[in-house]
C-alpha cells in the first residue's frame with residue numbers, strides 16, 4: 450500500500466540516496482511522512498521500512514521512541530507548546546495551561562507540551578501541525594488556532610479541510 454504522494458516518493462528516494470546506509474534515512478523519512486499527513490500512519494511505517502530495507506517493526510520501534518512523531522491521526526490539529534527555558538521565562542507554561550484547558554473538550558484539537566523547538570528568539574513558541582508561531586500570547590494563540598479550525602488557515606496534513 451502506498452503512503453507517500455508521487456512527489457514525496459521522489460523526495461523520499463532522494464533522502465535515502467544521501468546516506469551510505471539506507472537505514473540512516475529513517476528519521477528524515479518519518480519527518481516527511483508526518484509533514485505530508487500530519488501524523489505517521491501504519492501505511493507510512495510500512496513504506497518507510499520498504500524504502501530502507503528494514504522490517505516495519507524496526508521502523509515502528511524508532512518512530513515510537515521519539516515523541517515528536519505522532520502515530521494517532523484522530524485529531525485534526527496538533528498544538529505543540531514549548532515550555533523549555535526561553536519559553537519557560539516568557540510564559541510558555543501559562544500558554545500551555547491556558548490552551549490545554551481551552552481545548553480539553555475539543556474533538557479536533559490536541560494540545561501537547563514539548564521541549565525546545567529551536568526558535569527561542571521568538572519565545573514563547575507553539576506549533577500547529579508543526580508550523581511555527583512565535584511571540585505568542587494566550588489571545589494570539591487562540592486566534593491562530595481558531596483560524597485553523599475555521600479554515601482561514603490550512604494546516605499540514607489536511608486537504609480541502611479534511612484529513613487527506
Ligand code: FES
Nearest residue numbers: 531536565566569
Ligand atoms: S525554549 Fe522554547 S523554542 Fe527554545
